[in-house]
Amino acid sequence: xxxxxxxxxxxxxxxxxxxxxxxxxxxxxxxxxxxxxxxxxxxxxxxxxxxxxxxxxxxxxxxxxxxxxxxxxxxxxxxxxxxxxxxxxxxxxxxxxxxxxxxxxxxxxxxxxxxxxxxxxxxxxxxxxxxxxxxxxxxxxxxxxxxxxxxxxxxxxxxxxxxxxxxxxxxxxxxxxxxxxxxxxxxxxxxxxxxxxxxxxxxxxxxxxxxxxxxxxxxxxxxxxxxxxxxxxxxxxxxxxxxxxxxxxxxxxxxxxxxxxxxxxxxxxxxxxxxxxxxxxxxxxxxxxxxxxxxxxxxxxxxxxxxxxxxxxxxxxxxxxxxxxxxxxxxxxxxxxxxxxxxxxxxxxxxxxxxxxxxxx
Numbered sequence: 220x221x222x223x224x225x226x227x228x229x230x231x232x233x234x235x236x237x238x239x240x241x242x243x244x245x246x247x248x249x250x251x252x253x254x255x256x257x258x259x260x261x262x263x264x265x266x267x268x269x270x271x272x273x274x275x276x277x278x279x280x281x282x283x284x285x286x287x288x289x290x291x292x293x294x295x296x297x298x299x300x301x302x303x304x305x306x307x308x309x310x311x312x313x314x315x316x317x318x319x320x321x322x323x324x325x326x327x328x329x330x331x332x333x334x335x336x337x338x339x340x341x342x343x344x345x346x347x348x349x350x351x352x353x354x355x356x357x358x359x360x361x362x363x364x365x366x367x368x369x370x371x372x373x374x375x376x377x378x379x380x381x382x383x384x385x386x387x388x389x390x391x392x393x394x395x396x397x398x399x400x401x402x403x404x405x406x407x408x409x410x411x412x413x414x415x416x417x418x419x420x421x422x423x424x425x426x427x428x429x430x431x432x433x434x435x436x437x438x439x440x441x442x443x444x445x446x447x448x449x450x451x452x453x454x455x456x457x458x459x460x461x462x463x464x465x466x467x468x469x470x471x472x473x474x475x476x477x478x479x480x481x482x483x484x485x486x487x488x489x490x491x492x493x494x495x496x497x498x499x500x501x502x503x504x505x506x507x508x509x510x511x512x513x514x515x516x517x518x519x520x521x522x523x524x525x526x527x528x529x530x531x532x533x534x535x536x537x538x539x540x541x542x543x544x545x546x547x548x549x550x551x552x553x554x555x556x557x558x559x560x561x562x563x564x565x566x567x568x569x570x571x572x573x574x575x576x577x578x579x580x
Contacts, residue, residue: 222517223510227256229522230499232321234259236478237507239270240277243305255514258313258321260306261380261419261478261504263358264330264559267299268566271573278577285574291567292329294574299326300350307352314354319415319471325380326350327358330559333383339368340375347377356380356417360556361389366396369416373400374407378415382478383555385421386445386548387452390475393418394456397473401465411470417502420449421479422492424551430484433540437533439487441542443495444533446477450498451527457500474502481506490517498523 223233235248235257242248251257271277277298284297307324314322326346332339343357357372359365360383372379373396381393397416404411425442433441453475456462466472480492480503488494489512496503497519505513534544 221255221514222519223255223257223514225519226493226497226503226513226517227258229497229519230501231497232258232474232502233510234261234323234476234502234504235507235510236261236263236481236504237266238262238302238306238324239266239274240302241270241274243302244276248306248309251510252309252313255510257510258317259310259323259502259504261325261358262299262303263327263382263562264566265562267295268562268569270302271298271566272569278573281570281574282577285578290571290574294570295566296346296349298570303355304350304352307350307354310354319354319412320474322354323356323378323380323415323417324352324354325356325358327382327559330360330556330563333360333362333556333560334364336364336366336368336371339365340371343368343372343377343379344375347372356415358382358419360552360559361393361396361418362552362556366392369393369396370399370403373397373414373416374403376404376409376414379417380476381416381418381473383421383552383559384419385425385551385555386545387449388545389548389552390418390420390449391452391456394453394473398461398465401470405465405468411465411468415471416473417476418453418473419476419478419504420446421551421555422446422477422496423479423481423483424555425547427483428547428551429537429542433537433542437536437540439484439491440533441537441544442492444530444537445544445548446496447523447527447530448534450475450501450523451525451530453501454525472500474500476502476504478504480504481509494518494520496523497521 310322422442
């Protein structure tokens with residue numbers, strides 16, 4: 220049995236953190252679903268920038284949409300939605316078989332809106348309506364300004380992938396926003412099972428941020444320690460009275476998703492964060508190369524302990540060597556938002572250049 224199937228059978232969903240027209244055209248995504256137990260997909264501006272900039276498979280669509288006057292963000296969203304509708308259709312049987320637990324694809328709102336709650340909510344509802352897919356998650360960052368947009372979107376029936384979470388505190392804020400949205404739906408007499416959410420905790424960026432700045436014994440340990448602490452918070456929240464009332468009323472749990480699980484340290488195992496973060500009722504969205512590596516030589520170690528295991532001790536050790544974990548979490552979230560803005564601008568620039576070239580071809 221492949222390691223990917225073993226991970227799936229212990230209760231963790233494997234999603235792939237990539238999409239491209241090539242993956243769809245040549246059957247790669249279908250093969251991942253069939254052979255590697257992949258049950259969902261995430262995307263972001265960087266992924267689409269790479270997909271479009273490095274391929275001519277989008278040229279015909281770019282020409283067609285540009286001839287109708289589309290450019291900039293509207294052009295990008297048309298291209299992205301074309302890909303994601305095809306992916307969503309491939310995952311639709313999984314979505315239906317699991318009754319909406321799995322089989323999701325994700326589309327991110329413009330990163331330029333990360334600090335504008337009202338416009339983020341409006342855009343989330345617009346994209347959700349335009350896509351017309353039941354198994355679509357709209358990605359909204361878990362920034363302070365993003366949280367009210369998340370609650371509003373859930374209340375309005377838009378399923379959400381809360382992105383750019385870096386700590387247990389970030390996760391709990393995202394969970395509160397989800398439950399607030401559900402409570403509004405319940406108060407309005409709306410069905411709670413018609414909406415879903417995942418909370419995406421970014422892992423490897425922690426270790427990249429402090430690489431070479433801590434003793435060797437702590438190398439590549441911080442991201443996993445934060446994940447363990449967050450997993451404890453997740454299990455405790457699912458046992459809380461507030462959640463159980465919502466669950467009894469039909470709500471689906473907001474599943475914890477491990478993001479940024481590709482190894483950044485070239486000296487570390489290429490499956491470091493897959494092996495370390497095996498846990499039931501969670502999702503691990505993997506870069507394509509990490510998925511393939513795990514399928515090839517993966518192994519599953521001990522499951523994450525529900526009580527966080529040694530997370531508190533490890534985090535104390537990091538504090539002792541001068542790492543301000545809370546401050547770094549805030550910085551990583553800001554840096555993540557800035558990085559997506561940069562990728563977004565690169566993407567729109569690439570699209571403009573490609574469109575201009577094709578018009579004069």
